[in-house]
Every structure is written in structure tokens, then in C-alpha cells.
Amino acid sequence: MNVLERVEARLLVVDDEPNIRELLSASLRRSGFEVVTAADGREAVHFAERVRPDLVVLDVMLPDMDGFTVAGRLREMGGQMPVVFLTARDATDDKVAGLRVADDYVTKPFSLEEVLARIRAVLRRTRGDLDLPSRLQVGDLELDEEAHQVWRSGAPVRLSPTEFKLLHYFMVNTGRVLSKAQILDHVWNYDFGGDAGVVESYVSYLRRKVDITEPRLIHTLRGVGYVLRLPRGD
Amino acid sequence: MNVLERVEARLLVVDDEPNIRELLSASLRRSGFEVVTAADGREAVHFAERVRPDLVVLDVMLPDMDGFTVAGRLREMGGQMPVVFLTARDATDDKVAGLRVADDYVTKPFSLEEVLARIRAVLRRTRGDLDLPSRLQVGDLELDEEAHQVWRSGAPVRLSPTEFKLLHYFMVNTGRVLSKAQILDHVWNYDFGGDAGVVESYVSYLRRKVDITEPRLIHTLRGVGYVLRLPRGD
């Protein structure tokens, strides 16, 4: 029922920066994953052998060995663990080429929603995991993650990338109150320095595009945050 | 059965200000938690190692080391103790960024109800603790903590943040008489300078919004305080 109370899968997170490592593992744990972390390639291989994760989140740049090398070792181990790479946005060509061996990749600085979406998509593909639906629905509002498309009352709605990510975050957390800080942390890149004002703007855009008809789904809770839900009368 | 007679969990409270430390630990003990306190980072790590708390309440600003550093040491210890940070409201950007690795955080000056709510929410998430229900019910009055919503006789009721906190405090203490001073201490921030008159106002607001129908749940005990309960065979 509640995404937060179920272990979706076991993940191995590999990054040498403690901040990124903790940011990711805390957030993934909150989303219901079981998480083991490693700080370099040696540790990564060691833990992968021991805990047999369902998926590995792997930074390309590691102090002791290349991320691709680590990925190779993991493949040699069998068990075909899928890999999601983390890479700098300005990666050089040879690195981009290497990414082809990955099941997916995310560029730094990322947003948590981005990473979560990729992880879920890969798990869906490799495990045929139907517990992770690609289509979300609340009332007559529908969102298809794979098709990257949204409908309200059957009519398609055009959203910008940020608007889409925000709506997706709302729909994954239907019925749960989200503070502006929480939204900022999940939908915007982790290096974003701005304040919560931008969240207000985007909520305003979203309402104009997908919440002009009754019943209203996006509700403001003054001094607390926002929540997406059907009004419950019963 | 009584929340006061059961040890809910073992907590470690870390703050260098003795006032805050005592305020928190006394209140948490009264709520059924087992509490150990520490005044700085060194002590915190030491006690965490010895008593293995289920959760750590950690001030970001400590005399010897940064709260995030302490949190890092705690994670290295394994056992994945969740951390609730305490921070000043006007925290600078880099500190806000650090808060993303926290399981939750509360800004100073806080109210005791706020801290308790966050602690319970985190314990619910990390331990799947169903002894700590997110939904409270007294008669036909219902309150959902997560959804931040209230119903009376099935009909949703809109409450301001203070009204919600006050009702929550009443419902957690159903059947127990609460003095105005007690209510002030728990629901309002600890630096609030006003008098108990504001409690009378808010009880009045609450009655108007959630206690207009029979049977009345909020009762005045002249010269003593208030109590929320079903009338017993009156």
C-alpha cells in the first residue's frame, strides 16, 4: 500500500563523495529501498559479492578504478546486476561511449526524482517488476512515466520537464503532505541554490495546466505545504 | 495501553544548551521514550556507541563538531540510526543542503508537539512501527497525521496549523486533563512570551470547527483545564 513501508529492492550505491553518498542513500531508503553504500571500486566489488544487490548505482569517477572497470567486474560475477551510472554533465566523448554498456545513466548534478525514475525504470525492464507501475492515476488525472505524457479528463496536456517532474513527485506521493523544502530537495538538482519561491511558481503553472477543472487535486495547506489528492467526503 | 507506561523507543538527544536539552528530554520521557542526553559531538558518538539508540535528535550547531560530521560518524557505526536535526530557522544555504541527508528536521524555536510528531513519523517510516498509528480517533472525530487532515462525522474540517497542533495534542492525550500552562508548553514554541489567553481563543476556534455536534468532546474543567473525551454515562 504505502510505498514507504515496502522493501522494493536492494541497491548498492557507489560514490566517493560522502555528501552524494548520504544524500542518495537516505533518499532511497526513504523511498523503500534497502541500501548498501561503498566509497570506491574495491569496496563496491566486495559488497556486490556479499549482498548481491538487485541494482548498482555507480559513479563513473572513482579514486581507485574507473566505473566501467567496476561494471566489468560485476558482470564477470554473473547474476547480471543492472547498473545506473552517475556522470558529470560535461563528460568527454570516450566516457559517453562507455555509457553504452550501462543500463541507464544520470548526469550530475541530478535531482532525486531523476535518479529514482531511472532506477524504477531499469528495475521494471530487467525484473519485469509490475509492482512499479509506469502509469499513475489520481481521479481523472493520468501520467505515463515511460511515454512521458499527461492527461486530464482524457485530454493530453503539454508540460515542461520541470512541470512533469513536479507532477510526478506529487502523484507518487498522493495523499501525503509535501513541504516546499521537501519538493525543492526532490524535484530540483541538489546544487540548486534558490529558495522555495520557485516551487510556488511551478505549482501555479501546474494548476493552470492540469487543475483548472473540478474536482481540484492540488491543495495548499498554509504553513505546511501542498498535497495532491481527491477531496474525501466520506 | 497508556502511552505513558510503555517504552516506545530509546532516544539520544544532543544539544549544547542545557535548557533545550532538559526541556526535550523531560518531555520525551513523559511521552514514554527512554532518553539519553549528550552535550557535544564527542559525547554523542560515545553514547551512541554504548546505548545504541533507535533514533538521534541532533542539534546542527555543536561546540566541538558539526552536526553533519556527527551524523556521518553515526552512519559509519552501522545500525543505521535515523537522525532528526534541530536547526535555526535562518540556516544558511550550505546548511540547508546538508539537511537533505537527515531523515527529518525541526527548526528552532520549535514546539514540543512538533518534535514529537517528527520523531514518531520517522520511527514509523524506519521501523514500520504500527504501534504508532498515523490516524487518531475519538468518537466520530478523526485525525490523520500524515495527510494532515481532520474529519468530524465523516465530514472534512479545515484547520489552521495551530488549530491542528492543538487538536493533535488533545487527541494524543484523550481522557487526560490538560492545564492551559501545559498546553502552552507543548503546542506553542518554547520562546512564546504570551499568556494563556491565546489557549482560550484557540479552544474556542476548535470547538466552533470540530465540536458543534453532539456528543461534545472538548470539556472545560473550571480552574483546572480542558479535557477531550467521550462523555461517560452522563
Next chain:
DNA sequence: ACGTTTTCTCAGGAAACGTTCAGCCGGAGC
């Protein structure tokens, strides 16, 4: 290189909220 889309900031205005206070009410005690 050009126009378009997207993202973010800012500021005005509107609404909700917190707090105080004064006048009223009703029960308790004399």
C-alpha cells in the same frame, strides 16, 4: 543566427493566520 521555450526571480496584492483585548456570560460561593 533567429525565434521559441523554459527556468528563475521579483514584487504587488490578497487572503489567512496569530495575537491581544474588552465586554459578556454563567457558575460558585457568600
Next chain:
DNA sequence: GCTCCGGCTGAACGTTTCCTGAGAAAACGT
């Protein structure tokens, strides 16, 4: 029955929070 006292509530105030439109800068597509 009268007086006190504690409690109730409506009004008023300043403050906070939120919404939205306008605009600048960056990214994007052609």
C-alpha cells in the same frame, strides 16, 4: 439574589504566507 471570578467570543490589528503576472536570462530547436 448578588457578587466575583474564570472562561468565552467577536473584533481588530499587524504579520506571515501565498498567488500570480511580468520580465530577464539561459537553453533549445530550427
